[in-house]
Amino acid sequence: xxxxxxxxxxxxxxxxxxxxxxxxxxxxxxxxxxxxxxxxxxxxxxxxxxxxxxxxxxxxxxxxxxxxxxxxxxxxxxxxxxxxxxxxxxxxxxxxxxxxxxxxxxxxxxxxxxxxxxxxxxxxxxxxxxxxxxxxxxxxxxxxxxxxxxxxxxxxxxxxxxxxxxxxxxxxxxxxxxxxxxxxxxxxxxxxxxxxxxxxxxxxxxxxxxxxxxxxxxxxxxxxxxxxxxxxxxxxxxxxxxxxx
Numbered sequence: 420x421x422x423x424x425x426x427x428x429x430x431x432x433x434x435x436x437x438x439x440x441x442x443x444x445x446x447x448x449x450x451x452x453x454x455x456x457x458x459x460x461x462x463x464x465x466x467x468x469x470x471x472x473x474x475x476x477x478x479x480x481x482x483x484x485x486x487x488x489x490x491x492x493x494x495x496x497x498x499x500x501x502x503x504x505x506x507x508x509x510x511x512x513x514x515x516x517x518x519x520x521x522x523x524x525x526x527x528x529x530x531x532x533x534x535x536x537x538x539x540x541x542x543x544x545x546x547x548x549x550x551x552x553x554x555x556x557x558x559x560x561x562x563x564x565x566x567x568x569x570x571x572x573x574x575x576x577x578x579x580x581x582x583x584x585x586x587x588x589x590x591x592x593x594x595x596x597x598x599x600x601x602x603x604x605x606x607x608x609x610x611x612x613x614x615x616x617x618x619x620x621x622x623x624x625x626x627x628x629x630x631x632x633x634x635x636x637x638x639x640x641x642x643x644x645x646x647x648x649x650x651x652x653x654x655x656x657x658x659x660x661x662x663x664x
Contacts, residue, residue, distance in 0.1 A: 437497055439472060440489035441481040447493050451475040451522040454533055457588075457615070461488045462495075464522035467532045468616040468643065470588065471519060472553045473497045498552050500539065505547040513538050517549050525549065529644045530664055531616065569595075581607045588615035594622045594636075597649075597656060600629055605653035616643040623649065623656075631656045639663050 439453075442461035447453055453462050454469025462472060462479075473495025481491045505517065505525045517525050518532035525547070526532060536551035567580060569587040575596040576585075581603055587593065595611070597603075613621050620641035623631050631637040631649065639661065640647055646662040 435496065435498070436476060436494055437473060438492040438494050441479050441491050441493050443486055443488040443490075444482055446482050447475050447479040448522075449475050449478045452519045452525075452535065453493060453495055453522070454519070459488055462493050465519050465533060466522075467520045469533050470553070470614070471533045471535050471551070474499065474501060474551065496551075500548055500550050502542055502546060502548050504545055505538075505549070506545060508538065508541055508545060508547045510541050512547070513541065517547070531643070534614070534644060576609070578602060581609055584610040584612060586612050586614050587621055589613065589619055589621055590615060590617045592619040592622065594624050596624045597626055597629070597631070599626045600651050600654060600656065603651040605651060607651040608649060608659070610646060610648045611640055613640050613643060613645045618642075623647070625656055629655060632658050 439462045441447060442456050442459055442463040445463040447462065447464050452465040452471065453473050453475055454465035455461070455472050456463050456469060465471060476494040476496055479491055479493035503525050505527070507527065512527065515527060515538050516529065517527065517535045517538055518529050519535045520526050520532045525535060536549045538547050539550045540548035542548055565583040567583050567585050569585050571587065571589050571593070573594045576598055578598060611621060611623065620638045623637040625631050625635065637647070637658065639645065642664040645664060648659045648661070649656050650659045
């Protein structure tokens with residue numbers, strides 16, 4: 420029923436701090452890169468391939484006797500810039516994606532690692548300023564580009580998915596059926612990014628007999644961080660660019 424008096428509602432600035440449950444027998448140190456264990460869904464010191472969820476604001480120790488998953492919360496920074504060691508970084512790397520291979524290590528190598536964010540400045544030799552952003556917070560607009568996190572399921576894309584970057588953390592083979600080219604019309608596009616390490620493809624399937632790069636389907640998006648940018652010509656789908664490991 421409608422309010423008839425003032426009330427207090429607990430809230431948190433979501434781009435700054437967030438509290439998330441910690442995995443069983445995990446200790447997260449202050450300043451650690453924190454990942455979500457894909458097997459359990461709980462936070463832990465980032466391991467390569469985890470979904471990055473934030474930077475630890477304080478230590479969170481869930482190793483006490485009788486601990487259980489979710490027994491404590493970790494307070495994390497989200498969507499901040501950090502200054503961090505990054506081996507081999509140079510001025511020409513500004514704008515590149517950065518990945519984590521552990522709770523204290525950043526790398527420019529995507530394969531098998533976890534996307535952390537993007538280089539916005541080089542502070543000194545081997546030290547970068549990185550704009551970190553958890554994938555789970557990306558639905559909306561990021562860097563002036565609309566982004567949608569797709570559910571982990573075979574599905575048919577609609578016009579609402581067009582002109583967006585689509586993220587999918589698939590845990591099994593999934594098929595995305597594309598909308599008819601006649602409804603999208605020439606110039607419509609989307610970018611698909613696989614965000615899970617599971618060894619299953621995201622298959623792109625044209626509507627009815629419509630093709631993708633002249634073929635009935637495209638199944639090259641099958642490794643973590645594989646990316647394909649598709650464009651509708653008005654008669655078919657073509658792949659403008661691809662970053663396939």
